[in-house]
Amino acid sequence: MKFDDIYRQSRSNWEALYQGQIVHILVGTATCGRAAGSMAVLEALRKQIEGLPLEVRVSEVGCMGLCSCEPLVIIIKPGGFSVCYHHVTPQMVPQLVEGYVVNDDPCLDLALGTVTGGDGEPVEIPELERFAHEKRLLLRSCGYNSPLEIDHYIACGGYKGLVKALGMKPGQVIQEVERSGLRGRGGAGYPTAAKWKLCHEAKGQKYVICNADEGDPGAFMDRVLLESDPHGVLEGMAIAGFAVGAQQGFIYVREEYPLAIERLQKAIGQAKEKKLLGRNMAGSRFSFDIEIIKGAGAFVSGEETAMMAAIEGRRSWPEHRPPYPTEYGLWGRPTLVNNVKTLAYVPLILQYGAGWFRETGTAQSPGTAMFALAGKLVNTGLAEVPMGTTLRTLVYDIGGGTRSGKQFKGVQIGGPSGGCLPETLLDTPIDFDSLKEAGAIMGSGGVIVMDENNCVVDTARYFTDFSRQESCGKCTQCRIGTFHMFGLLDGITRGMSSVVELAALKELAADIKAGSLCGLGRMAPNPVLTTLRYYDDEYKAHVLEKRCPAGVCKELTAYYILPEKCERGCDHCVLACPAEAIFSDENGLKIVDQAKCTKCGSCELVCPPEYNAVIRLSPVSLVPSGRRTRPEAASKES
Amino acid sequence: MGENVQNINADLKKILTRERRNRCYLISILQDIQASRGFLSGEDMREVAKFLGMPASAVWGVATFYNQFRFTPPGRRPVRVCMGTACHLGGGQLVLEAMARELEIEIGGTTADREFSLERVACIGCCALAPVATIGPDVYPRLTPPKVEEIVVEIKADSTAQDVAGSGQ
Numbered sequence: 001m002k003f004d005d006i007y008r009q010s011r012s013n014w015e016a017l018y019q020g021q022i023v024h025i026l027v028g029t030a031t032c033g034r035a036a037g038s039m040a041v042l043e044a045l046r047k048q049i050e051g052l053p054l055e056v057r058v059s060e061v062g063c064m065g066l067c068s069c070e071p072l073v074i075i076i077k078p079g080g081f082s083v084c085y086h087h088v089t090p091q092m093v094p095q096l097v098e099g100y101v102v103n104d105d106p107c108l109d110l111a112l113g114t115v116t117g118g119d120g121e122p123v124e125i126p127e128l129e130r131f132a133h134e135k136r137l138l139l140r141s142c143g144y145n146s147p148l149e150i151d152h153y154i155a156c157g158g159y160k161g162l163v164k165a166l167g168m169k170p171g172q173v174i175q176e177v178e179r180s181g182l183r184g185r186g187g188a189g190y191p192t193a194a195k196w197k198l199c200h201e202a203k204g205q206k207y208v209i210c211n212a213d214e215g216d217p218g219a220f221m222d223r224v225l226l227e228s229d230p231h232g233v234l235e236g237m238a239i240a241g242f243a244v245g246a247q248q249g250f251i252y253v254r255e256e257y258p259l260a261i262e263r264l265q266k267a268i269g270q271a272k273e274k275k276l277l278g279r280n281m282a283g284s285r286f287s288f289d290i291e292i293i294k295g296a297g298a299f300v301s302g303e304e305t306a307m308m309a310a311i312e313g314r315r316s317w318p319e320h321r322p323p324y325p326t327e328y329g330l331w332g333r334p335t336l337v338n339n340v341k342t343l344a345y346v347p348l349i350l351q352y353g354a355g356w357f358r359e360t361g362t363a364q365s366p367g368t369a370m371f372a373l374a375g376k377l378v379n380t381g382l383a384e385v386p387m388g389t390t391l392r393t394l395v396y397d398i399g400g401g402t403r404s405g406k407q408f409k410g411v412q413i414g415g416p417s418g419g420c421l422p423e424t425l426l427d428t429p430i431d432f433d434s435l436k437e438a439g440a441i442m443g444s445g446g447v448i449v450m451d452e453n454n455c456v457v458d459t460a461r462y463f464t465d466f467s468r469q470e471s472c473g474k475c476t477q478c479r480i481g482t483f484h485m486f487g488l489l490d491g492i493t494r495g496m497s498s499v500v501e502l503a504a505l506k507e508l509a510a511d512i513k514a515g516s517l518c519g520l521g522r523m524a525p526n527p528v529l530t531t532l533r534y535y536d537d538e539y540k541a542h543v544l545e546k547r548c549p550a551g552v553c554k555e556l557t558a559y560y561i562l563p564e565k566c567e568r569g570c571d572h573c574v575l576a577c578p579a580e581a582i583f584s585d586e587n588g589l590k591i592v593d594q595a596k597c598t599k600c601g602s603c604e605l606v607c608p609p610e611y612n613a614v615i616r617l618s619p620v621s622l623v624p625s626g627r628r629t630r631p632e633a634a635s636k637e638s
Numbered sequence: 639m640g641e642n643v644q645n646i647n648a649d650l651k652k653i654l655t656r657e658r659r660n661r662c663y664l665i666s667i668l669q670d671i672q673a674s675r676g677f678l679s680g681e682d683m684r685e686v687a688k689f690l691g692m693p694a695s696a697v698w699g700v701a702t703f704y705n706q707f708r709f710t711p712p713g714r715r716p717v718r719v720c721m722g723t724a725c726h727l728g729g730g731q732l733v734l735e736a737m738a739r740e741l742e743i744e745i746g747g748t749t750a751d752r753e754f755s756l757e758r759v760a761c762i763g764c765c766a767l768a769p770v771a772t773i774g775p776d777v778y779p780r781l782t783p784p785k786v787e788e789i790v791v792e793i794k795a796d797s798t799a800q801d802v803a804g805s806g807q
Contacts, residue, residue: 031762031764032764032766032767034777035764035767035770035777035779036767036779067764067765067766067767068766070766070767215760215761216761217721217722217723217724217726217760217761218722218723218724218761218765219761220761220764220765255669255706256759256760256761256762293666294665294666294669296665296668296669296704296705296706296707297704297705297706297760298703298704298705299760310665311662312661312662313660313661313662313663313664313665313700314661314700315699315700315703316703316704372765373766374723374724374765374766374768375723375724375727375728375768376727380724380765380766381766412723415723446723446765448723448724448727450727454727459726459727462723462726463723466760472703576784578736578739578783578787598735600732600735600736600783601729601732601783602736602782602783602784605782605783605784606784
């Protein structure tokens, strides 16, 4: 069947769905939605619509990126507004169905806003301020079109880019990508077309690998794309395969993403059924097949040579480059390795042209950047903004600033390989080069916001711990260096270090960078170096005063109950304390026994907000001497 | 008992099919064995080595490299506490410690009745709901130590109730 016929068929199926009198209910069931309880909502909706005198269709969709509002439900009424509801629970379902599905009451008190776009146009909720700052290319139909239906993808313009590419010469396809200025979204920002050209010029059997080993703790853009719009990635891979002359593609996905794997498998099956993948695809003479490889949980596998070792069934060890994979890759064959997002842009560039892609972003970094916003933000979730947008816009206008008005402290970009940037650098534009200059990297695109209650030394220690555990062990500087860097940081958080250790930390960081083969080791010191550079005073407070300004480092912090605020009779803290460390003095005022306290923070959490009597003191010597431990006599009595 | 052993071997036969007799399938074979048994035993790995014609030490070398593989049986309800960045900043360490305290096991350990095992995992991709943990297939969002206590008490009561109902039949 020709593609035009496939398109017409999909289009008419789609129009039959959306232009009739059918009410559509979309439920976001990506991993984050499921964690918030969307499967129970889905079940409740299916039960509730049974026996209604209307035709109602309930579909599962992916994620719109508004994770903090999950579970999300969109009700699309023929001839009416499409309304998006947030924090939906099974208990709200009868009201929604009765209100907006059966009648015309849009239940505004439960709504997030109206939904515009769809049918190939970016889906937006104009009532939310964040959409004014976003530009959604990759996310344009995520959370709206069903990832389980290839018809939806094709009807909204999908696979048109592939068909167009198949009508061109491979060299022309590469030229178009070159004109678009697309740079690899895996983190380093290497020009995509340059890689493609090298691989195209190589001889013999070749492979394409889609890198979906999103190992950075704090990034989940690739997961959302694969769960919400898997066909975009498949189409991009097929175009890449055609351009470089490969017939076999592999998607390397983390096994921690079971839903992404399931939806990809389904999408591959559907694309093969429609002959948009496989032998002589879309009526051309080109054949391309895609296989899913499940990663087995090693952060280093995200490095391209290590990933190829994993696909070959070996320990995931990186190799020297050059030779680059485009020359000597999987099983010694020329191999193209591209990130999920990079490949997902390709169909759009082919379909709408390089000029269209260049309209967004900056001259050096065209297009958009996708970020996973997490940490102490109001609006956690995904955001897609034009390159060149400032971090301030990302954190405040889209992310909504810090929760409950806490003081902003810093933003960590790029995970364990990235850096931590302070408030003064918030006006840095987001693009590959500016971030590098500031000491961070675009990296995987994980953005973690920290507030006054987070300790930067502890955060640097956390990332170093991660790098230490994930170091594959090949290079000595990385294996032993990260081990000792962790030890030094750990000592600082325990108040056992002096300025000598601070100097040693700097020296060691430089050595690890110089002596490591792959990105993991070379960038592992970044969190330490940037925090040392921008938060020198916090390190000094730990080292010189044995004080943790954020009250996070356990050895330097004490929980203390303010006698003037304690209510005496409520006993919440006493009951919550797992260590039985809290007792009453002769006046009924509660006291934390510092000798027994495990610093779990339960007392602080359960103390009723109207009293707010539990505070953290650092250094521990601030606890008044009379209120530190249980007096000997009293403890014997009890 | 004899029947059980046969079942287990039938399992392995299903995984070790002729078209997978290639080194590049080693990891996916190990993944399938772990999916069916819950862990990798020394015997299983020796079988795989024989099947692929490689030294058992090489199979062991690959298996121990990757975080996914475990070599002791997990609990019926594996508890996994996320230690991703967002969870860490939200107090994931305190949640992990609370889990260990409430389940009365060490991190990486399994309860004596094999009901729960506790492990730390790298990001499970629910950063917006941090800190999170999974117990069996269920995801628990926005945890705090007091919430952990509640959940564990509830689950323990639940499984005791099931045991009572089961023994009553």
